[in-house]
Amino acid sequence: MIQPTYQDKNSFLYPRSRYYGHLKPENLVFNANLQEFAQRVSYITNLETAGKLSTEEAFSKIEALWKQLEGSKNNLGIGSDLPV
Numbered sequence: 001m002i003q004p005t006y007q008d009k010n011s012f013l014y015p016r017s018r019y020y021g022h023l024k025p026e027n028l029v030f031n032a033n034l035q036e037f038a039q040r041v042s043y044i045t046n047l048e049t050a051g052k053l054s055t056e057e058a059f060s061k062i063e064a065l066w067k068q069l070e071g072s073k074n075n076l077g078i079g080s081d082l083p084v
Contacts, residue, residue: 026076033072037065 019031041062048058073079 026078030073030076030078033069037069040065 017035019028021027021031044053044058044061044065047053048055053061
């Protein structure tokens with residue numbers, strides 16, 4: 001049997017999708033942050049579903065992650081060039 005490598009395990013635990021938007025560095029960074037946010041929210045919700053986290057703990061952790069993502073978006077200037 002072939003032993004999985006570190007890269008195989010990492011790819012399985014932290015999957016990444018291709019980026020299809022406008023190729024600007026800030027968009028790529030935000031896309032990576034967004035994918036990490038989605039992965040962490042998935043882990044938190046799974047822990048909550050399994051009873052390892054309370055609903056309140058899960059909510060506060062997801063809320064903190066959301067604030068980090070919003071801060072990342074604001075710092076990178078994503079969406080600021082859209083007409084109002």
